[in-house]
C-alpha cells in the first residue's frame with residue numbers, strides 16, 4: 513500500500529506509485545470543499561499515470577475523512593454520493609482517523625476490490641485488450657463473472 517504526498521511538488525513521484533495498482537483510495541476532508549473539488553483531478557491523474565487496461569472498471573474508494581468534525585462540515589454526504597454514482601458507482605465512506613470510524617470497513621472494501629480487480633486482469637486479459645462482448649473467445653468462462661460495470 514502506497515500513500516502519496518498531497519503536495520504538488522511531489523506529484524512527479526506518481527508514476528512510480530501508481531503503476532500496477534489494483535485499487536485507489538481517494539481521500540478528501542469533509543471540512544474542506546476544496547479537498548473534495550480536487551478529487552476529480554486526482555482521479556484522472558491516477559488513471560493517466562497508472563494507465564490501467566480498463567479505466568472505466570478500475571475500482572476507486574472515496575473517503576470523506578475527519579467525520580469526527582461534523583460541526584465544521586462543508587461537504588454534504590449527498591453531493592459526494594451523487595458524484596460517486598455518476599462516476600461508475602464508486603464506494604464511499606465517511607471516516608475518522610481520529611476515532612477510527614469506518615476505517616476498517618474502508619480498507620476491507622479496498623482490499624476486496626483490489627483482489628477482484630486482480631482476477632479481472634489475470635483471467636480476462638485477452639478479452640480486455642481485444643474483443644470484449646459476445647465475440648470474446650472466453651465469454652462463457654466463469655472468470656468473466658469478475659467483469660463489473
Ligand SMILES: Nc1nc2c(ncn2[C@@H]2O[C@H](COP(=O)(O)OP(=O)(O)OP(=O)(O)O)[C@@H](O)[C@H]2O)c(=O)[nH]1
Pocket residue numbers: 516517518519577578579580581607608609610611
Ligand atoms: N479531527 C481529525 N483530524 C485528522 C483526521 N485525519 C487527519 N487529521 C489531521 O489532519 C492533519 C493532516 O493529516 P495528514 O495525515 O498529514 O494528511 P495527508 O492527507 O496525509 O497530508 P499530506 O501527506 O501532506 O498530503 C493532521 O493534523 C492530522 O492530525 C481525522 O480523521 N480527524
Ligand SMILES: [Mg+2]
Pocket residue numbers: 515516517518
Ligand atoms: Mg500524508
